[in-house]
Amino acid sequence: MRKPPPRVPGWLIRVSAWYEDGYAVYGDACEEFYDLTETLGARPARRWFWRQGLRAFPAFVIDYAVWRMNMLRNYLKVAFRNIRKQKGYAFINIAGLAIGMAACLLILLWVYDEASFDAYHEKADRIYRLTIDANLGRAMSAPLAPTPAGPAMVRDYPEVVQAVRLTRPNRSTVTVGDREFFEENVAYADNSIFEVFTFPLVEGDPRTALKTAYAAVLTEDVARKYFGREPALGKTLKVGGGREYAVTGVAKTVPGNSHFRFNILLSMETRYAESRPVMENWLAISNYGYVLLAENADPAALEAKLPALIEKNTGAVLKSLGGSVTLRLQPLKRIHLHSDFTTDIAPQSSILYLYLFSAIALFILVIAGINFVNLSTARSTARAKEVGMRKTLGALRQRLVGQFLGESVVYSLLALVIAVGLILLAKPWLSSLAGRDLGLDVLRVPWLIPGFLGLALLVGVAAGGYPAFYLSSFHPVRVLRGGARVGAKNVLFRRVLVVTQFVISIVLIVGTMVVYKQLAYMKSKDLGFEKEHVVVLPGLDSVMRNSYEKLRDEFRSVPGVLNVGVTSLSPGRGVMKSVFQPEGYARDQSQPMDYRNIDPGYLPTLGIAVAAGRNFSEELASDRTGSVLINRTAAEKFGWKDPLGKQFIVPPDQNTQEEEIRLNVIGVVEDFHSTSLKEKIEPMILFYDPTQCRDLAVRIAPAGVQKTMGLLKAKWKEILPQKPFDSFFLDEAFDGQYRAEERIGKLAMRFSLLAIFVSCLGLFGIASFTTEQRTKEIGVRKVLGASAGVIVRMLSREYLLLVAIGNLIAWPAAFVMMRTWLDNFAYRTSIGLWIFLAAGILSIAVSLLTVSTQSVRAARTDPIRSIRYE
Amino acid sequence: MKDLTKIEEILLVAIWRLKEEAYGVKIRQHVSSVIGKDLTYGHLYSALNQLTDKEYVEKTEGKPTEHRLGRPRVYYSITPDGLEALKGAMAVSKKLWSGISRYALEDSETS
Numbered sequence: 001m002r003k004p005p006p007r008v009p010g011w012l013i014r015v016s017a018w019y020e021d022g023y024a025v026y027g028d029a030c031e032e033f034y035d036l037t038e039t040l041g042a043r044p045a046r047r048w049f050w051r052q053g054l055r056a057f058p059a060f061v062i063d064y065a066v067w068r069m070n071m072l073r074n075y076l077k078v079a080f081r082n083i084r085k086q087k088g089y090a091f092i093n094i095a096g097l098a099i100g101m102a103a104c105l106l107i108l109l110w111v112y113d114e115a116s117f118d119a120y121h122e123k124a125d126r127i128y129r130l131t132i133d134a135n136l137g138r139a140m141s142a143p144l145a146p147t148p149a150g151p152a153m154v155r156d157y158p159e160v161v162q163a164v165r166l167t168r169p170n171r172s173t174v175t176v177g178d179r180e181f182f183e184e185n186v187a188y189a190d191n192s193i194f195e196v197f198t199f200p201l202v203e204g205d206p207r208t209a210l211k212t213a214y215a216a217v218l219t220e221d222v223a224r225k226y227f228g229r230e231p232a233l234g235k236t237l238k239v240g241g242g243r244e245y246a247v248t249g250v251a252k253t254v255p256g257n258s259h260f261r262f263n264i265l266l267s268m269e270t271r272y273a274e275s276r277p278v279m280e281n282w283l284a285i286s287n288y289g290y291v292l293l294a295e296n297a298d299p300a301a302l303e304a305k306l307p308a309l310i311e312k313n314t315g316a317v318l319k320s321l322g323g324s325v326t327l328r329l330q331p332l333k334r335i336h337l338h339s340d341f342t343t344d345i346a347p348q349s350s351i352l353y354l355y356l357f358s359a360i361a362l363f364i365l366v367i368a369g370i371n372f373v374n375l376s377t378a379r380s381t382a383r384a385k386e387v388g389m390r391k392t393l394g395a396l397r398q399r400l401v402g403q404f405l406g407e408s409v410v411y412s413l414l415a416l417v418i419a420v421g422l423i424l425l426a427k428p429w430l431s432s433l434a435g436r437d438l439g440l441d442v443l444r445v446p447w448l449i450p451g452f453l454g455l456a457l458l459v460g461v462a463a464g465g466y467p468a469f470y471l472s473s474f475h476p477v478r479v480l481r482g483g484a485r486v487g488a489k490n491v492l493f494r495r496v497l498v499v500t501q502f503v504i505s506i507v508l509i510v511g512t513m514v515v516y517k518q519l520a521y522m523k524s525k526d527l528g529f530e531k532e533h534v535v536v537l538p539g540l541d542s543v544m545r546n547s548y549e550k551l552r553d554e555f556r557s558v559p560g561v562l563n564v565g566v567t568s569l570s571p572g573r574g575v576m577k578s579v580f581q582p583e584g585y586a587r588d589q590s591q592p593m594d595y596r597n598i599d600p601g602y603l604p605t606l607g608i609a610v611a612a613g614r615n616f617s618e619e620l621a622s623d624r625t626g627s628v629l630i631n632r633t634a635a636e637k638f639g640w641k642d643p644l645g646k647q648f649i650v651p652p653d654q655n656t657q658e659e660e661i662r663l664n665v666i667g668v669v670e671d672f673h674s675t676s677l678k679e680k681i682e683p684m685i686l687f688y689d690p691t692q693c694r695d696l697a698v699r700i701a702p703a704g705v706q707k708t709m710g711l712l713k714a715k716w717k718e719i720l721p722q723k724p725f726d727s728f729f730l731d732e733a734f735d736g737q738y739r740a741e742e743r744i745g746k747l748a749m750r751f752s753l754l755a756i757f758v759s760c761l762g763l764f765g766i767a768s769f770t771t772e773q774r775t776k777e778i779g780v781r782k783v784l785g786a787s788a789g790v791i792v793r794m795l796s797r798e799y800l801l802l803v804a805i806g807n808l809i810a811w812p813a814a815f816v817m818m819r820t821w822l823d824n825f826a827y828r829t830s831i832g833l834w835i836f837l838a839a840g841i842l843s844i845a846v847s848l849l850t851v852s853t854q855s856v857r858a859a860r861t862d863p864i865r866s867i868r869y870e
Numbered sequence: 871m872k873d874l875t876k877i878e879e880i881l882l883v884a885i886w887r888l889k890e891e892a893y894g895v896k897i898r899q900h901v902s903s904v905i906g907k908d909l910t911y912g913h914l915y916s917a918l919n920q921l922t923d924k925e926y927v928e929k930t931e932g933k934p935t936e937h938r939l940g941r942p943r944v945y946y947s948i949t950p951d952g953l954e955a956l957k958g959a960m961a962v963s964k965k966l967w968s969g970i971s972r973y974a975l976e977d978s979e980t981s
Contacts (some may be wrong), residue, residue, distance in 0.1 A: 004939070016912060025911045027934075027941030028894030034937040035895075056912045 005033045009053025016056035079407040092765040096758045097415035100368030102422035107361035117257045117336035121198045127332040130289040134325045143341045145289030146282040159297035162192045164290040175238035176226045185263040196292045204249025210267040216245040217265040219253045259335045260345040282314035369463040370497045371762030376467035384479040391476040400472035408464025416456040501759040502806030508752030509839040510814035515745040521829035528672025530607035534730035537696040560701045560708035565602030566693035571674045572734035583647045594684040597692040605699045613644045613667030616688040627666045634683030676737040677827040760850045767851045771858045779866025788859040795855035803847045807840045877917045893943040926952030
């Protein structure tokens with residue numbers, strides 16, 4: 001037997017001749033193929049066969065399209081006629097789908113924006129950040145690197161092309177002429193930042209801008225703020241009250257989707273000029289490091305070589321300390337969504353939120369899709385006659401499926417148009433959700449229009465699929481004879497879908513309530529200090545610290561001021577950790593502790609209670625050098641029943657050979673939360689050292705806050721006329737730590753409202769449909785003496801049951817989910833039973849209200865009219 | 871009036887000529903060699919269908935053969951109506967071309 005003709009062109013020939021004689025045409029072609037195989041050989045025969053198939057195809061397409069067009073016009077006409085005839089149902093379907101799609105598309109855009117972080121750098125795929133896992137007395141994991149590591153890697157490994165070092169962008173005072181500013185995001189950086197990253201310079205030379213010490217590059221915004229329209233290049237400014245910097249460049253403002261931002265960059269060379277030993281110390285780990293790899297370099301292979309780099313440069317020192325340092329490489333594009341460091345360069349997002357929000361948006365779309373399925377199948381009686389007629393007239397089942405699918409796509413396209421309108425309205429809200437202006441530029445996103453259309457198509461087909469197959473399955477004779485109760489079979493299916501909708505809605509409601517309960521708990525919990533009515537003046541620099549005593553005394557004399565104190569770090573503003581050696585522990589058993597520097601005024605200012613012993617005293621000079629306070633947790637951890645008089649040991653410094661110092665515990669303070677309630681209270685040690693303090697705290701009387709603030713500001717201007725007055729309220733700053741949770745709460749609330757709204761839309765549709773179907777029954781019942789109440793109860797009972805079942809399924813699911821979420825918090829609220837009851841009552845009340853709009857109307861209609869109906 | 875399009879005329883002549891052998895493959899090959907172009911089956915059968923609709927030809931099925939993967943040959947034969955039409959076409963053709971020699975056309979090409 002010779003080889004049969006190729007399949008694909010054979011198929012093309014067969015379908016092209018679908019109208020008639022298909023079998024003859026294909027037979028002819030095959031016969032000729034075998035003849036050609038004999039005369040010319042197999043290959044030319046195959047080629048001939050292919051040519052036949054390809055040439056046949058265009059005619060087929062054109063022919064098909066022409067014939068289909070007429071039917072299509074008819075289908076569209078019927079679809080629009082249905083929309084017009086059934087305005088209510090059409091509205092429910094389209095509005096629901098529009099809301100679901102708008103939610104989905106908004107989240108999609110947001111996800112796209114989040115995923116685009118740092119992608120604008122031309123060499124983004126080759127840039128890696130150095131991160132560290134170190135154990136130097138205590139374990140730490142941070143996105144930091146030893147300062148000399150980057151340049152050493154460039155020197156030692158050919159696959160490392162360039163390295164950039166960057167200090168943490170900080171808030172700093174900037175003096176321009178005689179004006180002072182507070183500027184955010186001031187950082188030191190290597191000049192290579194302009195070559196590795198894509199930060200184009202508007203003015204200045206990117207090759208040399210940061211090469212010399214005391215050079216500064218400003219962003220456009222900052223340059224305009226300082227110098228107006230004049231060119232900034234060549235101007236000078238002072239940073240942090242120190243030496244003058246020359247402006248050597250102006251950079252384009254950093255895009256919003258960057259994992260770090262800068263307003264001013266200062267040259268790293270400056271740091272060398274000021275403190276070379278620190279810059280060359282491999283164990284001074286406080287700067288961020290980025291490396292640019294060569295094309296095709298293998299980051300995993302490079303990472304494997306890094307232990308050798310550490311060993312070579314600082315191995316001996318590490319051994320003497322008994323510590324370890326491991327360097328890792330983190331791809332630039334993963335920083336924003338895939339890393340979770342408390343010491344990150346700026347707060348980053350988490351891929352988990354992306355998943356969570358996407359899932360919620362998808363749920364809303366599912367609810368809207370369920371409405372569509374439910375209403376279409378419920379109303380199948382209305383379409384049954386049409387289906388029967390079309391089938392009688394020769395319509396194939398697959399054509400009918402096509403018609404109904406097309407109809408649902410028409411619905412979803414209409415919904416898309418409305419959804420786009422909703423998106424435009426909701427954009428500001430989305431920006432607040434993302435915490436920054438998203439600048440959703442439609443033109444910037446190339447897949448936007450095809451993506452939206454694709455989604456509409458997908459939704460149309462997914463939601464229309466079941467109804468299409470169901471509707472097209474009707475038997476023509478049975479439906480045309482009339483009286484057949486089509487659709488009755490589907491009641492169970494519809495009920496399951498309604499329950500699903502309410503399960504989703506109720507889970508969202510419970511979730512929202514738990515988030516809000518936890519937020520309220522965190523904001524109202526006794527923190528161990530009184531956060532209200534405390535004004536903090538942050539960021540004292542050396543000049544301000546010199547005036548500290550004067551400031552303190554002058555402020556105390558201001559009416560309305562109750563107390564004044566200073567600290568190195570206010571609660572909720574970060575962590576200061578180090579290791580200390582308590583009495584009874586060996587040197588290598590040093591304990592990690594939080595530490596703070598304060599002055600005697602600080603504890604009363606914040607209202608932190610002293611549990612045992614005494615506060616620091618200004619009169620006792622020894623308090624400044626040899627005394628410390630600890631918190632209750634520390635005393636308990638070290639097992640000190642009577643902590644007063646216990647000691648901490650500070651070993652002698654190896655370089656200066658001083659004696660070891662002993663610090664006496666003179667008091668124990670009650671535990672207070674120095675960080676958010678996500679973290680447990682750690683052992684804490686407090687030192688008396690105003691020279692290390694950066695935050696001035698002022699407790700003011702609750703009455704006349706504005707007036708007191710004005711007086712404080714006036715005093716400040718009097719004492720430090722050169723320095724800008726900056727302040728925040730402690731409670732606001734502390735609660736600001738829960739911004740992510742607040743965002744989730746807001747989002748969950750809005751989405752659960754949407755979910756319940758869309759669910760109720762569907763319920764409304766179904767209820768009004770079934771009520772309409774039972775019009776006659778209701779009439780008869782009324783004639784026989786049923787009261788309106790009985791009728792309403794009868795009509796509502798079914799839906800009430802469905803919502804109740806939904807509650808029973810949703811509760812355990814929500815409970816498990818929210819308990820997992822609450823595990824993020826060291827201090828958490830309970831998930832009270834009342835939350836579930838409230839969600840249950842809310843869902844039942846809302847659905848009852850929805851259903852009763854229909855049932856009450858039905859119950860009140862004149863029975864004569866109902867009986868006459870049909 | 872029994873009118874024919876050009877392709878119908880060509881096909882009718884081919885079927886008349888091929889007699890017992892007038893089925894898809896042979897008709898296509900014959901016509902392709904006459905017009906000097908490869909005629910596709912799509913063209914062939916749409917024209918044959920027109921002829922069938924006008925009842926100028928009728929179809930009979932032959933036996934399925936191995937090389938046709940089980941599909942029978944469909945033989946075409948000319949009906950009396952078809953023969954009438956063919957005669958008419960021939961007369962028109964003769965009249966149309968009467969008195970014009972091949973050389974006359976070639977002359978006008980060179981001038």
